[in-house]
Amino acid sequence: MNAVRLYTRYVRTSLRGQMQYRGSFLLTSFGAFVATGVDFIAVWALFARFRQIVGWEFGEVALFYAVIGVSFALADGLTRGFDIFGELFVKTGDFDRVLVRPRSTVLQLLGYEVRATRIGRLGQAIVVWGIATRLTSITWSWTVWATLLFAVAGGVALFSGILILQATLAFWTVDSLEIANALTYGGVEAAQYPLDVYARWLRNFLIFVVPLGCVSYFPVAFVLGHADRTGVAPALLQLTPLLGFAFFGVALLVWREGVRHYTSTGS
């Protein structure tokens, strides 16, 4: 069986398992939808009062919000195995079993669980995407769709990379450390607003270290017709999500190094 077929089988099994608890699935998804929806109330309330933020309007910021929201919801749903890696695999010694199977560790951990309840968060981000479409005058050409879907793909890669790095840390600390939350949930928070809101040090961090700006701010600014505000050549703006994939690649290399350092807890 090749990797793709094995992965789809993992996904099917995981989803079927979760659908056994249909009530719980519906309630948790709905809860996530409401909880993230509340978050958007803050954005709405601030724009209701202040009208704009350094020249950007509500509909425009809604698109920043939606693109990063969709990316994170997808990544968060797909990388559960890495998210709880320390607690569930290192502390218990279960990673030994992953290592003896004749498949890559990354594939097995990606297939560990696909969290269906993340559909709540995804749904909320898509609703905001709809609001942004209504409030802005973007012509939804193929170029626009391609640019934004590429941005979302880069965002999924970037967030997955962050979660893989968090899991790698567990090889040394044994327990899961939640400092990566600052980059995942905190990253979503930061990327909801255009980068020109932030001080230079934070802007540079969000472009060159953890390239969250490259998977939302640059491509979305291009789509909104505000390439001039970014200080980057328009042709480059569409390509910046590539940095998200680069981050993912680096995370995989670090992960491989971590696996080599792994010593079982023996429990």
Added chain:
Amino acid sequence: MSSAAMRPYVAVFRTRFQLLLQYRAAALAGFGTQCWWGAIKVMVFAAFLSGPVASPMTLRETIDYIWLGQALLTMLPWSADQELARLVRSGDVAYERLRPLETYTYWYARAVARRTATPLLRSIPMILTTGVLLPSLGFAKWGLSAPPGLSAATMFALSLVFVIALASAFATILDLFVVATLSERGVNIVMAPLAIVLSGNLVPLPMLPDWLQPLVRNQPFAGLLDTPLRVYSGHLAGSAALLAIARQALWAVILIALGRALATRVLRRLQTQGG
């Protein structure tokens, strides 16, 4: 209640307090996350306030609101007590009823310990970093400033006392809901968004739309965060501050009474899981 009758509850408070002070590593990780979060919020609000529309709070008041809000974040009762939820799941909650203590007051004392020990661990590094370190590095504009006068400081201290009373009353009601529904899940799903929005944690309450203000001012969650933060910066001063503190006290009394009534109902027929 006589002082002899209070003794066991004071002992509960003291042991819980000491236990909670042990979680230093978690506090450090939480502190890092909160600094990052606070910095983003400060920059976003500064950008909003730099626009042409007049703001109901000055930049100074807003920044103090954000940093002090981060320092006091763990006071917010936005989720049920994990440990009690475990007791309920395992059925061990029955033992709680066997103690020669009044269950409501016992759980209330536990809640008070949680709302003082954890915030103490979290707020000291936050206040030192934003109130001392940032200004000494030349970033006083972006840090936490001192309260404008002695009266603001005194009223802030008074307001904090009622935050603890009110937050613990909320937390004990959550505990009782966990017992009644046998799970902390539903309680957390309902409570978290309410507490985050209505306390002012998400957006300072005065910045919500003007037509919502009468409603926002008079609901109990405002007393958890918004009141002490605005009293501290002087945004609420004089009789307005006293009125807000009185509202906190009133809500604390109401919620304690509600909690007691709920306790008699919920605990009279206690369902214990086991096996």
